[in-house]
Amino acid sequence: xxxxxxxxxxxKAPPLRVFEVFTADIGAWWRPNALFSFTPRSPGxxxxxxxxxxxxxxxxxxxxRVFEIGSVRVWxxxxxxxxxxxxxxxxxxxxxxxxxxxxxxxxxxxxxxxxRGWDIVPSEHVARHRFPEAxxxxxxxxxxxxxxxxxxxxxxxxxxxxxxxxDA
Amino acid sequence: MNRAALTSxxxxxxxxxxxxxxxxxxxFELVMLIEDxxxxxxxxEMSFGDSVVMIGSEWSVQHKSPASIDGFNTQSxxxxxxxxxxxxxxxxxxxxxxxxxxPADQFYGDRTYRCRDLExxxxxxxxxxxxxxxxxxxxxxxxxxxxxWA
Numbered sequence: 001x002x003x004x005x006x007x008x009x010x011x012k013a014p015p016l017r018v019f020e021v022f023t024a025d026i027g028a029w030w031r032p033n034a035l036f037s038f039t040p041r042s043p044g045x046x047x048x049x050x051x052x053x054x055x056x057x058x059x060x061x062x063x064x065r066v067f068e069i070g071s072v073r074v075w076x077x078x079x080x081x082x083x084x085x086x087x088x089x090x091x092x093x094x095x096x097x098x099x100x101x102x103x104x105x106x107x108x109x110x111x112x113x114x115x116r117g118w119d120i121v122p123s124e125h126v127a128r129h130r131f132p133e134a135x136x137x138x139x140x141x142x143x144x145x146x147x148x149x150x151x152x153x154x155x156x157x158x159x160x161x162x163x164x165x166x167d168a
Numbered sequence: 169m170n171r172a173a174l175t176s177x178x179x180x181x182x183x184x185x186x187x188x189x190x191x192x193x194x195x196f197e198l199v200m201l202i203e204d205x206x207x208x209x210x211x212x213e214m215s216f217g218d219s220v221v222m223i224g225s226e227w228s229v230q231h232k233s234p235a236s237i238d239g240f241n242t243q244s245x246x247x248x249x250x251x252x253x254x255x256x257x258x259x260x261x262x263x264x265x266x267x268x269x270x271p272a273d274q275f276y277g278d279r280t281y282r283c284r285d286l287e288x289x290x291x292x293x294x295x296x297x298x299x300x301x302x303x304x305x306x307x308x309x310x311x312x313x314x315x316x317w318a
Binding site: 002003006007008138141145 | 197198199200201202203204206207210
């Protein structure tokens with residue numbers, strides 16, 4: 001799979017915790033981006049339904065409908081998460097893939113997102129917004145960077161909250 | 169991520185090899201990589217401390233790696249360390265950097281070394297080892313500090 005973006009960020013929490021926040025709290029830290037809407041009725045709220053291989057990443061739309069973004073291909077808590085990613089406008093067989101790696105670095109976690117396979121989505125496809133390839137991928141990478149920054153805030157907030165609970 | 173106002177962008181003939189080298193030699197971390205349909209690097213960023221450098225290809229006829237212009241450089245990047253500079257130098261050497269000047273104490277209070285990377289970019293690396301006042305610096309260097317000595 002070519003045509004990819006890779007973004008990495010250090011997060012002040014252990015890998016297992018970051019994995020848990022990434023999956024269980026995705027509805028809280030996800031930030032929709034109008035350029036990359038999953039459906040015309042988006043944004044809704046993202047959620048992983050189930051755990052382990054075969055779980056689904058979905059967007060629960062305001063209308064009550066549920067759109068499946070992709071199924072989970074690898075669910076390795078604290079280490080690796082791989083899931084499919086498609087928008088409602090994708091033709092059958094059109095699919096991209098997201099791999100998230102969680103690596104311990106001291107007392108932090110280096111989270112790396114690799115979103116690959118955009119070469120299967122033709123340049124004239126509506127999802128590309130008529131952007132040249134480089135511009136489209138740059139915007140996409142910037143969005144993932146913003147998403148990981150939001151994930152980091154959520155993970156840090158959670159640790160503080162847990163610390164307060166411990167003090168009480 | 170907070171973005172610095174100034175960021176250096178370096179050109180390499182083989183930017184993917186440069187990413188591996190810069191991680192192994194200097195401890196830089198890849199924080200962004202964008203590849204086109206052919207798998208070529210389109211854009212990348214590596215972080216070190218609170219800064220990033222952009223690592224790219226020779227993306228126009230007037231953007232060249234030193235490897236393409238007889239080793240000439242028109243600018244170089246300085247790495248400011250807070251830590252063991254001799255260990256940093258050993259790491260760079262082990263990764264294949266050519267050490268042009270071994271770590272040495274400088275009159276302004278830093279210990280520095282200088283090296284050349286796999287395509288001929290010069291890098292200087294420095295770490296503060298002691299506080300030096302302006303009078304001492306002027307006396308040992310013979311220079312006049314006009315402005316900006318902290």
